[in-house]
Amino acid sequence: MTIRDRYLSKFPTSHRQYERAKQVFPSGVTHDLRYMEPFPIYIDKQSGCTKWDVDGNELVDYWSGHGSMLLGHSHPCVVKAVQEQVAKSTHAGGCHDLEVEWGELVKKLVPCAERVRFTGSGTEATLMALRLCRMYTGNPKFLKFAGHFHGWHDAVSVASDPPYDSFDVPGVTAGMSANTVVIPPNDLDLLERTLKNDSQIGAVILEPTGGHWGAVPIRGPFLKALRELTAKYGQLLIFDEVITGFRVAPGGAQERYGIKPDLTTLAKILAGGLPGGALAGRADVLSAIEFRPGKPKMRHPGTYNANPLSAAAGVAALKLVATGEPGRLANEAGRQLRNRLNAVFAERNWPWFAYVDFSMFRLIPNYEGPRATQAADDNDGLIPYGGDLNELDGPPANPNFRHSFRQAVLLNGIDMPGLGGWLTAVHTSKDIERTVGAIASAIEMLKAEEIAG
Numbered sequence: 001m002t003i004r005d006r007y008l009s010k011f012p013t014s015h016r017q018y019e020r021a022k023q024v025f026p027s028g029v030t031h032d033l034r035y036m037e038p039f040p041i042y043i044d045k046q047s048g049c050t051k052w053d054v055d056g057n058e059l060v061d062y063w064s065g066h067g068s069m070l071l072g073h074s075h076p077c078v079v080k081a082v083q084e085q086v087a088k089s090t091h092a093g094g095c096h097d098l099e100v101e102w103g104e105l106v107k108k109l110v111p112c113a114e115r116v117r118f119t120g121s122g123t124e125a126t127l128m129a130l131r132l133c134r135m136y137t138g139n140p141k142f143l144k145f146a147g148h149f150h151g152w153h154d155a156v157s158v159a160s161d162p163p164y165d166s167f168d169v170p171g172v173t174a175g176m177s178a179n180t181v182v183i184p185p186n187d188l189d190l191l192e193r194t195l196k197n198d199s200q201i202g203a204v205i206l207e208p209t210g211g212h213w214g215a216v217p218i219r220g221p222f223l224k225a226l227r228e229l230t231a232k233y234g235q236l237l238i239f240d241e242v243i244t245g246f247r248v249a250p251g252g253a254q255e256r257y258g259i260k261p262d263l264t265t266l267a268k269i270l271a272g273g274l275p276g277g278a279l280a281g282r283a284d285v286l287s288a289i290e291f292r293p294g295k296p297k298m299r300h301p302g303t304y305n306a307n308p309l310s311a312a313a314g315v316a317a318l319k320l321v322a323t324g325e326p327g328r329l330a331n332e333a334g335r336q337l338r339n340r341l342n343a344v345f346a347e348r349n350w351p352w353f354a355y356v357d358f359s360m361f362r363l364i365p366n367y368e369g370p371r372a373t374q375a376a377d378d379n380d381g382l383i384p385y386g387g388d389l390n391e392l393d394g395p396p397a398n399p400n401f402r403h404s405f406r407q408a409v410l411l412n413g414i415d416m417p418g419l420g421g422w423l424t425a426v427h428t429s430k431d432i433e434r435t436v437g438a439i440a441s442a443i444e445m446l447k448a449e450e451i452a453g
């Protein structure tokens with residue numbers, strides 16, 4: 001039986017559900033990443049790092065709630081906090097105690113957080129950050145790096161996915177992207193020239209461990225130089241820590257690398273797996289949201305800002321994050337998984353490579369290049385292809401490969417959003433061994449059908 005035939009027979013209830021979903025949702029899904037051929041699976045329940053689909057198949061999960069479940073699914077402290085809150089109040093229609101506690105935890109953990117404003121999502125947080133920067137500096141433009149994702153609002157949609165040399169994003173007018181300046185990551189000379197020569201750039205935004213959560217890794221020395229250059233040429237620096245915040249370290253990449261940005265955008269782990277985002281940063285920059293007689297104000301409504309359920313989950317989660325233990329365990333699991341996969345790829349002489357830092361991983365098929373010695377720390381693994389953007393995060397050679405790969409790993413008991421994923425504090429050595437075996441067996445299946453990436 002082919003991979004596809006086996007997939008059809010193992011997930012029949014999901015197949016039926018997808019036929020219904022196609023009559024409701026465009027392409028049958030509610031998030032682009034969830035789209036897969038011939039159909040995605042439907043999830044029934046989850047616990048820790050395990051999930052069960054509607055056909056009763058048990059799977060090790062690497063979606064981890066799109067990166068939001070650092071503690072694992074249904075952590076008892078988060079469940080208890082949300083259960084108690086849901087019976088008390090799900091929308092305060094006003095201020096409430098938990099929002100203050102939640103904000104104080106963000107302030108305590110995130111080094112640059114002098115002030116905090118909760119939003120509905122990470123996308124809203126980056127939208128707010130850029131508008132506040134325009135107000136503060138008076139400059140209309142911002143600089144972003146090719147391959148860095150900051151949500152889906154107009155100005156940041158440019159160059160977040162390949163092809164990176166085009167400003168032509170469907171539905172985004174030239175006017176909307178006119179103030180977005182894009183350069184490739186990790187090129188300090190070009191960065192300095194651009195910041196120096198374009199006095200209309202008021203802000204720089206980036207994913208601090210690299211675009212698409214580290215597809216093209218960025219490490220400390222670049223961040224340090226970036227901080228120095230933005231201070232020298234007068235731009236505000238925004239770390240988009242929607243993924244790295246509370247994951248890489250309790251205070252995010254800024255704590256881990258000891259570099260303080262002016263603003264930070266947060267979401268995901270922030271709200272313990274419930275919806276929510278935040279902008280945190282310098283009090284003088286966030287003061288433009290304040291009611292100050294005679295001074296311009298950025299209006300900021302938002303029905304679900306600091307929603308009590310998200311606040312309850314967020315407080316419970318951040319209290320655990322603050323101990324440092326969940327991040328440490330997840331980072332350790334990430335390193336173990338990457339090292340074990342690379343050992344198996346090398347042993348079998350397969351052209352595959354596993355990389356990315358901290359508690360995240362990505363796989364490269366058709367890899368040609370040096371093999372890493374075992375990484376001993378969370379961020380000292382080899383950066384493949386010298387960090388080349390198009391090699392690491394360019395258009396895939398075979399766009400259909402992702403679908404076949406996902407089918408093959410699902411057949412072996414692993415659910416990954418693509419060629420990579422996020423670990424949690426509860427992925428054990430046993431889960432990792434199971435994963436390594438499953439990925440190896442998925443690769444054998446793909447080889448048998450001569451499906452190449």
Ligand SMILES: Cc1ncc(COP(=O)(O)O)c(C=O)c1O
Nearest residue numbers: 121122123149150151242243267
């Ligand atoms: C780095 C980064 N910024 C912003 C966002 C957008 O966040 P949200 O999906 O909550 O709008 C994401 C989402 O994955 C992200 O990874």
